[in-house]
Amino acid sequence: MRVVDWGEFAGPLIVFGGVHSNRHALDALVALPEAKVCTGDIVAYCAQPAACVDLMRSENIPTIAGNCESQLAENALDCGCGFEDGTACDLMSARWYAHANAVLNAEQRGWMGTLPDWAVLTHAGRRWLLVHGAPSAQNRFIWSMTDLQGEIAVAEAQVGPVDGILAGHSGIPFVREYGRHIWVNTGAIGMPAHDGRPDTSYARLDGQQITIERLSYDHEGARAMMVAAGLVQGYHNTLRSGWWPSEDILPDTLRAQPRVA
Ligand SMILES: [Fe+2]
Structure with missing residues (x-):
């Protein structure tokens, strides 16, 4: 477990994640x-993992490791x-992971291995x-309804x-807001939030105001890159439709379709 202190940020601050190899976003x-x-x-899902890593680095954007960086750094x-074997998420993630694995070089993986776990x-x-x-x-x-007490205790103990x-x-x-704490999930900029809209999301902190903002970008350009790379297992259509190809991981209340028994 590696924890870093990034110090104080003045002025409005954007917190984002889930670039998902979507360079257009x-x-x-x-x-x-x-x-x-x-x-x-x-x-993750989209076509340009190396170009996203390169831009994050050239822009000097502070980042912690996601599970995708941790896994790629470890080969x-x-x-x-943690998708269950045989679920749609499991089957679809195999294709993009293989693409990222093939595209990223050792130096880029090495950089991923330097990223902190928490900040x-x-x-x-x-x-x-x-x-x-x-x-x-x-x-x-x-999720928005997950009990958070244990998670906050784990954080503050550390x-x-x-x-x-x-x-x-x-x-x-x-x-x-959870007791005296606030939990912000920024959503992802590289994949829509399963709400039927192609624009994606990030969080913006401005003084005491915390807002979820939408990011409009050239999603058709990102989709075309996925098609050209053969990443046509489902997430390429999500960039256009705003709907995920699978609801496997979603709790019932966040599903667009009722769970089939
Ligand atoms: Fe993740």
């Missing part, structure tokens, strides 16, 4: 004027999301902890009192 985000920090998963066999920062008088999925596990999916957690991984954004 990252280009749009980088063009925004605010300071930025990243919760990881620079690499692991899969993305480490602490202060902004507008609040002390925040950045984690990828959850304090208890990098790849835990946290880094001391915080005002909130900034996280990603699950791909659906929310801002939730």
